[in-house]
Amino acid sequence: MRVAIIGQGYVGVTGAVALARQGHQVTGIEREPARLAALEAGRTPVSEPGLQDELSLARETGRLSFSSDLAHSHLRQPYDVVLITVGTPPGETGAADLSQVTSALAEVAALLPPPAVVLKSTVPPGSSARLLQAHPQLRDRYAYNPEFLNQGSALDDWTAPARTVVGLWSRDPLPVLHELYGALTCPWVVTTPDTAEMIKYASNTFLAMKISFANECARLCAAPDLDIDKVMQGVGLDPRIGHAFLQPGLGFGDSCLPKDTAALAHWAAGRGVDTPLLDATIAVNRAQPGLVRDVLREELGEQLAGCAIAVLGVRYEPWSDDLRAAPSRVLIPRLVAEAGAVRVWDPAVGAEQMRQLFPGARPCTDLKSAVQGARAAVVLTEWPETIEADWSLLAAGMAPPAVVVDGKNCLLPERLAGLPLTYRGIGNRLPDRVGAPAGAPRPAPSA
Ligand SMILES: NC(=O)c1ccc[n+]([C@@H]2O[C@H](COP(=O)([O-])OP(=O)(O)OC[C@H]3O[C@@H](n4cnc5c(N)ncnc54)[C@H](O)[C@@H]3O)[C@@H](O)[C@H]2O)c1
Structure with missing residues (x-):
């Protein structure tokens, strides 16, 4: 599939590398010049275990490239699906700032022919419905598919997630998602966009x-x-x-x-x-x-x-x-x-x-x-x-x-x-006095 990913941060670069490794033809779209320059030079702008090596390998296959211009590359050869992985930083009140998502969606809505669109950024319940009011032509091609990766194990988490959550109004985009994530064997939760948005926040x-x-x-x-x-x-x-x-x-x-x-x-x-x-x-x-x-x-x-x-x-x-x-x-x-x-x-x-x-x-x-x-x-x-x-x-x-x-x-x-x-320490911590030989490592307190 021809895939574009708008936003090359922790989620976007990980996704671009993983999907290219899977065999898709991927273009990472990034608007920040320094980030784009690093990616074009073959360097990952975010630090994640294994990401640099996999990025270099994916570039060598010719299946991964980067650009600042979604519309231009779509014109040359239309994308089948566009993923949106832009930031949703906190505003002053604590509310999620959806301005990056709003403009990325507008860019996708302007493409002809319209591709399927998958929003992965974390957005509050009801956001997809509100944002799509401005782009009714995308509703039946739209999926909200939150990302659950952890920084530090991003590539592994993307490749082998515990579950895939998909929120849709129409089942039309489901085959696209199945093809996109073909190799995933985890359970799928298919629901409405509002519920999918809430699953991410509740998790x-x-x-x-x-x-x-x-x-x-x-x-x-x-x-x-x-x-x-x-x-x-x-x-x-x-x-x-x-x-x-x-x-x-x-x-x-x-x-x-x-x-x-x-x-x-x-x-x-x-x-x-x-x-x-x-x-x-x-x-x-x-x-x-x-x-x-x-x-x-x-x-x-x-x-x-x-x-x-x-x-x-x-x-x-x-x-x-x-x-x-x-x-x-x-x-x-x-x-x-x-x-x-x-x-x-x-x-x-x-x-x-x-x-x-x-x-x-x-x-x-x-x-x-x-x-x-x-x-x-x-x-x-x-x-x-x-x-x-x-x-x-x-x-x-x-x-x-x-x-x-x-x-x-x-x-x-x-x-x-x-x-x-x-x-x-934070709370009282005792030297291991009971039943362990002196100097033996303590069991890790967290997984
Ligand atoms: N970082 C994580 O561990 C993680 C995990 C799960 C979910 N998420 C969610 O995924 C989303 C992305 O997170 P992140 O940490 O990767 O964000 P990030 O801020 O690291 O990256 C976002 C990138 O998108 C770019 N961008 C914004 N608008 C653009 C546009 N119109 N065109 C091209 N590029 C554009 C920005 O320049 C930036 O490089 C957020 O909603 C976040 O909550 C993040």
């Missing part, structure tokens, strides 16, 4: 709720003999619950959960629907970065002014370069305002980008120089370099009281036990 809200639940459990596990890791391990082993998204930390900070929970809350409020569970999920999450400040004040005293503090990792996750909603974006400016002497280190973020993101903080090129002389170190990313560091060496270079605040609960308490530092 992300549930995942966000699991993270906030884990964080609330961590608050409950503040007593000295309670171990949050063991609690979450014991809870998550129940197959009805599962370990995924049960990791306490500074809260959800990928690009989707914060914006999608906010958008759903805004959507519900506009309809006069009370959502106490959703509201609590968001409230718990908003409060999480503040925990770091509370711990620092407890350990360093009420006045943080002048305290040297090292922030270790600014990414939300090591495997994704998406910093749009990372807790570091909230926490580091607060620390700079209060403490002043903040150093930041992240092996994947260059000094120039650090300076732009965190004015007033001093970028450091290595872990050791970041913590040297610091009274506290705050871990925000589970970088292997941080987890496997020689903490006896790092602690020796820190200034008293050498507090280590683990915002990801990723350090191993048994490795830090006995060192001249004060370790504080």
Whole structure:
């Protein structure tokens, strides 16, 4: 099939590469010049495991190209189907900003002959119906098909999804979708566009709720003999619950959960629907970065002014370069305002980008120089370099009281036990004292 994908971000590039690998002739449409230039030069503008290699392979087959001009390439050889994977960022009120979707749909509606159109961007319930009012000619060719991939495993998730959700008014586009996703053997949920839109929001809200639940459990596990890791391990082993998204930390900070929970809350409020569970999920999450400040004040005293503090990792996750909603974006400016002497280190973020993101903080090129002389170190990313560091060496270079605040609960308490530092995780974490040989790795608290 001839396929165009409008919007070459995390979802769009992944989809373009995966569909070309499947044998389709794919054109990725991107309007942002720097992104397009990177793609045309054979480089992926977003970081995802395996994506660069697969992009290069797909380009070699001649089945993957990029362009800024949908209409022009359609004129040369019409597309069978156009996928829309543009951004739906949060507006000031928290509502999803659908301006990119609106203009992408208008571009597709202007094509002759009209192709099938598949919207994959996350949009609030009722959006497809409202947006298609301006393009009635597309209604019978239209499908809303939300994307569920996770950053960090985007290609695998696209290739082997847990389910395919399709919202339609007419069954006409179904054969197109079957041909498009031919190799997928997962269950299909075929429904109306409104319901498909709600499935996407309900799924992300549930995942966000699991993270906030884990964080609330961590608050409950503040007593000295309670171990949050063991609690979450014991809870998550129940197959009805599962370990995924049960990791306490500074809260959800990928690009989707914060914006999608906010958008759903805004959507519900506009309809006069009370959502106490959703509201609590968001409230718990908003409060999480503040925990770091509370711990620092407890350990360093009420006045943080002048305290040297090292922030270790600014990414939300090591495997994704998406910093749009990372807790570091909230926490580091607060620390700079209060403490002043903040150093930041992240092996994947260059000094120039650090300076732009965190004015007033001093970028450091290595872990050791970041913590040297610091009274506290705050871990925000589970970088292997941080987890496997020689903490006896790092602690020796820190200034008293050498507090280590683990915002990801990723350090191993048994490795830090006995060192001249004060370790504080999210909730109480105990060195593995019962039944495990000294130094044995702890079971991962999340899947
Ligand atoms: N990132 C994820 O992990 C993920 C997962 C599932 C669903 N989603 C949803 O998928 C959508 C896309 O997410 P993303 O993270 O890939 O977004 P993104 O912001 O990384 O990428 C969107 C791209 O679309 C381009 N664009 C916008 N309008 C265009 C137009 N008219 N023509 C050409 N290019 C255009 C932008 O320049 C940008 O490069 C969002 O609705 C998001 O909520 C994202």
